[in-house]
Amino acid sequence: MRRIEEAVFKALMVISLFIVLGSLLAVILVVVIRGAPALTLSMVTQVPQGGFYLGKEGGILNAIIGSLYVATGATLIAIVIALPFAWYLNQYAGKSRFADIFRAILDIATGVPSLLYGAFAFSIMLAIGAKTSLLWGILTIALFITPLLARSFDEVIQTVPFKLKEASFALGATRLETVLYVVSRQALPGILTGILLAFGRGIGDAASILFTAGYTDSIPTSLGDPVATLPLAIFFQLGSPIPAVQARAYASGIILLAIVLILSVVSRVLTKRYMKYVIK
Amino acid sequence: MDATESVAPEIRVRDLHVILEKREILKGISVEIPKNRITAIIGPSGCGKSTLLRCINRMIDLVEGASVTGEVLIGNVDALSPGIELTELRRRVGMISQTPNPLPMSIFDNIAFGPRIHGERDSKTLDATVSRCLKTVGLWNEVHERLYDPAAKLSIGQQQRLCLARALAMEPEVLLCDEITSALDPISAKHIESELLAIKNEYTIIFVTHILRQARRIADHVIFLYLGELVESGPAAEIFSSPKDPRTKEYLEGVFG
Amino acid sequence: MVRQKGIISRRYRDLIAERAVLIPAILVSVILIAMVIVFLDKASPIFITQPITTLLFSSSWHPLSGQFGFFPFISGTVWVTLLAMGITIPISILSAVYLAEYAHRRVRGVAQPLIDLLAGIPSVVFGLFGILLIVPLIKEQIAPLAGVNSSGYCVLAGGLVLAIMVFPIVISISYEVIRAVPTEMREAALALGATRWETVKFVVLRKALTGIIAAIILGFSRAFGETMAVLMVVGNVPIVPQSVFDPAYPIPALIANNYGEMMSIPAYDSALMFAALILFVIVVAFNILARIVLVRVYRKGV
Numbered sequence: 001m002r003r004i005e006e007a008v009f010k011a012l013m014v015i016s017l018f019i020v021l022g023s024l025l026a027v028i029l030v031v032v033i034r035g036a037p038a039l040t041l042s043m044v045t046q047v048p049q050g051g052f053y054l055g056k057e058g059g060i061l062n063a064i065i066g067s068l069y070v071a072t073g074a075t076l077i078a079i080v081i082a083l084p085f086a087w088y089l090n091q092y093a094g095k096s097r098f099a100d101i102f103r104a105i106l107d108i109a110t111g112v113p114s115l116l117y118g119a120f121a122f123s124i125m126l127a128i129g130a131k132t133s134l135l136w137g138i139l140t141i142a143l144f145i146t147p148l149l150a151r152s153f154d155e156v157i158q159t160v161p162f163k164l165k166e167a168s169f170a171l172g173a174t175r176l177e178t179v180l181y182v183v184s185r186q187a188l189p190g191i192l193t194g195i196l197l198a199f200g201r202g203i204g205d206a207a208s209i210l211f212t213a214g215y216t217d218s219i220p221t222s223l224g225d226p227v228a229t230l231p232l233a234i235f236f237q238l239g240s241p242i243p244a245v246q247a248r249a250y251a252s253g254i255i256l257l258a259i260v261l262i263l264s265v266v267s268r269v270l271t272k273r274y275m276k277y278v279i280k
Numbered sequence: 281m282d283a284t285e286s287v288a289p290e291i292r293v294r295d296l297h298v299i300l301e302k303r304e305i306l307k308g309i310s311v312e313i314p315k316n317r318i319t320a321i322i323g324p325s326g327c328g329k330s331t332l333l334r335c336i337n338r339m340i341d342l343v344e345g346a347s348v349t350g351e352v353l354i355g356n357v358d359a360l361s362p363g364i365e366l367t368e369l370r371r372r373v374g375m376i377s378q379t380p381n382p383l384p385m386s387i388f389d390n391i392a393f394g395p396r397i398h399g400e401r402d403s404k405t406l407d408a409t410v411s412r413c414l415k416t417v418g419l420w421n422e423v424h425e426r427l428y429d430p431a432a433k434l435s436i437g438q439q440q441r442l443c444l445a446r447a448l449a450m451e452p453e454v455l456l457c458d459e460i461t462s463a464l465d466p467i468s469a470k471h472i473e474s475e476l477l478a479i480k481n482e483y484t485i486i487f488v489t490h491i492l493r494q495a496r497r498i499a500d501h502v503i504f505l506y507l508g509e510l511v512e513s514g515p516a517a518e519i520f521s522s523p524k525d526p527r528t529k530e531y532l533e534g535v536f537g
Numbered sequence: 538m539v540r541q542k543g544i545i546s547r548r549y550r551d552l553i554a555e556r557a558v559l560i561p562a563i564l565v566s567v568i569l570i571a572m573v574i575v576f577l578d579k580a581s582p583i584f585i586t587q588p589i590t591t592l593l594f595s596s597s598w599h600p601l602s603g604q605f606g607f608f609p610f611i612s613g614t615v616w617v618t619l620l621a622m623g624i625t626i627p628i629s630i631l632s633a634v635y636l637a638e639y640a641h642r643r644v645r646g647v648a649q650p651l652i653d654l655l656a657g658i659p660s661v662v663f664g665l666f667g668i669l670l671i672v673p674l675i676k677e678q679i680a681p682l683a684g685v686n687s688s689g690y691c692v693l694a695g696g697l698v699l700a701i702m703v704f705p706i707v708i709s710i711s712y713e714v715i716r717a718v719p720t721e722m723r724e725a726a727l728a729l730g731a732t733r734w735e736t737v738k739f740v741v742l743r744k745a746l747t748g749i750i751a752a753i754i755l756g757f758s759r760a761f762g763e764t765m766a767v768l769m770v771v772g773n774v775p776i777v778p779q780s781v782f783d784p785a786y787p788i789p790a791l792i793a794n795n796y797g798e799m800m801s802i803p804a805y806d807s808a809l810m811f812a813a814l815i816l817f818v819i820v821v822a823f824n825i826l827a828r829i830v831l832v833r834v835y836r837k838g839v
């Protein structure tokens with residue numbers, strides 16, 4: 001009886017894991033198989049030409065570049081805010097209650113759906129009369145990924161052993177020097193992973209910038225221009241009744257997937273590379 | 281800094297009380313530590329040896345809620361005075377801890393860390409400092425070809441010598457050594473001992489140890505602590521041959537601790 | 538001698554940094570509070586014109602004639618989320634237990650990066666997957682099997698897509714808490730003659746339970762707020778779904794599809810902000826709940 005129960009549950013576990021990994025494979029395979037026929041070089045080298053949305057010439061370079069602009073800008077802003085935030089939590093707040101309160105706030109902010117950050121940013125835009133633009137796209141994504149980033153920085157920095165800080169203080173370093181040159185150094189692999197994850201979230205999110213970034217067929221030349229992004233390009237092309245355009249949506253899906261995949265590989269490589277100075 | 285600091289950095293501890301979590305850990309310690317000698321602090325586990333050391337470079341500040349009163353004069357600067365520049369104090373008073381704690385960077389950067397944060401930017405000077413300190417601790421021959429390798433790759437014994445070199449790089453006047461050989465193999469421990477002996481004429485070294493034979497080997501001066509009190513202190517020869525206090529005698533005979 | 542330049546500036550730099558690092562912490566907090574204020578402010582007109590019970594429990598959604606009954610959207614959200622969690626919870630926990638307790642190191646080494654990868658896939662791609670595989674599958678295979686007609690764009694499609702999206706969240710947190718159960722506890726049970734599974738069931742899972750609950754709550758709040766993937770496969774018809782084969786219109790989809798489009802009807806905008814407020818409040822409540830549970834876990838020292 002005991003044996004049977006164990007065998008049954010073990011089988012269920014294996015099946016579950018297969019379902020999980022299988023669905024991952026299914027997601028990738030389905031998108032790749034259906035998108036591959038429409039994936040041409042011009043997809044990634046051209047902006048939409050006349051009649052693109054009717055199935056004619058062109059590509060989605062505008063959205064690829066747009067996504068990179070938006071995600072890069074947002075990630076930079078997020079780093080500038082999140083890194084000091086994590087320093088504060090781990091170096092300056094000590095064991096004070098403020099650290100607990102700010103961590104709780106961070107947790108809540110992390111859980112707020114990206115859509116709501118978009119709605120919030122759009123409300124502000126309406127209030128001040130701003131137009132949809134690259135700048136607002138960046139700001140909206142930054143709103144959404146900053147808490148994520150701060151939380152992941154906080155988590156890696158918390159794991160930095162106390163004895164390292166002690167060594168640094170004993171050499172006469174100030175708290176700032178300790179956090180800049182010792183703590184951040186030790187946490188570097190984790191910090192890089194966090195940044196790439198946040199960048200990936202920024203590139204993949206559509207709900208937040210639906211209202212704020214606008215959409216355009218050209219590559220933005222200033223922060224005030226509207227900007228197209230990959231997820232929205234997929235979404236809009238899917239809405240077309242023309243099969244050729246829909247097929248391009250699938251191909252755009254491959255491009256988005258490829259970016260995510262590259263990010264995850266780069267993250268692994270970087271982590272390995274910067275692990276070598278880390279004290280275990 | 282002002283000229284007065286160049287006066288002998290003989291350490292004078294006066295009526296030092298430390299209270300941690302409502303327990304009095306040090307109960308009014310008064311003792312003098314001679315300049316450019318090795319002073320061993322001995323005593324049973326938990327008697328407050330590490331706490332005493334941590335008062336001298338104010339690492340005790342990292343313990344939340346610690347209350348410290350009294351005076352710790354280094355030269356004629358009171359290490360406990362609230363207005364003191366901690367970074368400068370810790371530059372003057374180097375510390376090596378029980379387990380080696382290399383920083384997450386290369387061998388070179390570990391040693392250059394101290395001078396760098398204290399304002400040294402010139403790369404030639406840094407190179408010179410690094411090689412001088414590595415030579416002093418006898419590590420130069422072992423590592424000079426891989427100065428830019430991670431410090432974490434060194435063996436434990438090498439790491440501890442690196443930590444010693446790192447402290448020396450700040451040109452301190454005092455070195456605090458808290459059981460610095462206890463995590464090492466006998467050979468590495470011997471290395472460290474002989475290096476301390478070689479440099480003792482330039483530094484005031486305070487050395488905590490549980491190994492009486494080690495204290496006998498290297499100490500010029502001995503301080504015996506027991507349950508947070510100073511029982512006896514004096515020249516090593518005197519303490520080891522004719523301790524005045526019965527508790528010292530019992531400890532040396534291995535009755536407790 | 539080491540140069541002693543700039544001691545004062547070092548100390549001041551540290552003190553300035555102490556103040557400066559507070560700014561981001563306050564900024565993030567202020568933004569969160571500002572969101573509540575903005576949503577409340579913009580939603581207030583609809584509060585004033587309609588009683589909150591009507592808003593929450595009426596099914597009549599006729600924005601043009603000023604009727605804003607959110608019940609179809611609320612039930613759409615609840616249906617899709619519950620279905621997704623019903624699928625996710627057992628599969629994720631079983632997978633996590635397997636990875637933490639049974640799997641060979643090599644299996645773990647393969648599975649973990651893949652699960653991380655799954656976590657990184659953008660929601661639009663999941664939506665695409667839903668449209669390409671799940672929707673036709675439901676339309677042509679599953680619905681006929683159940684003897685109903687369905688376009689495929691329905692609660693079931695939304696639930697399935699969402700379930701896959703939530704897998705990595707629940708799995709990775711559960712895995713962490715299970716691994717955090719001390720080995721001695723397992724050994725104690727095994728030494729008493731328990732089988733592996735009994736050890737897991739009576740010792741490990743019991744010890745990790747609160748952490749797993751927290752993982753589930755976090756997965757829940759993620760599912761609740763997910764927008765694009767669901768929007769793409771769920772049909773977006775403002776009716777109260779009667780079965781999993783009916784279309785639904787969850788709240789996030791409602792906001793995403795309409796906010797900013799109907800500026801000429803101020804009440805509509807206000808209603809959408811009311812919807813945003815509902816989402817916000819529920820997600821925050823779930824997060825606080827998860828936090829309370831997790832704090833209890835840490836106190837108990839799993």
Ligand SMILES: Nc1ncnc2c1ncn2[C@@H]1O[C@H](COP(=O)(O)OP(=O)(O)OP(=O)(O)O)[C@@H](O)[C@H]1O
Pocket residue numbers: 300301305324325326327328329330331332343
């Ligand atoms: N952070 C702390 N909080 C509270 N009590 C502490 C703390 N650190 C040390 N103590 C207590 O202070 C007393 C002295 O500790 P200390 O580390 O100075 O002893 P020690 O003589 O160095 O012992 P050992 O030889 O074992 O290293 C001990 O009773 C210890 O329990």
Ligand SMILES: [Mg+2]
Pocket residue numbers: 329330331458
């Ligand atoms: Mg000690």
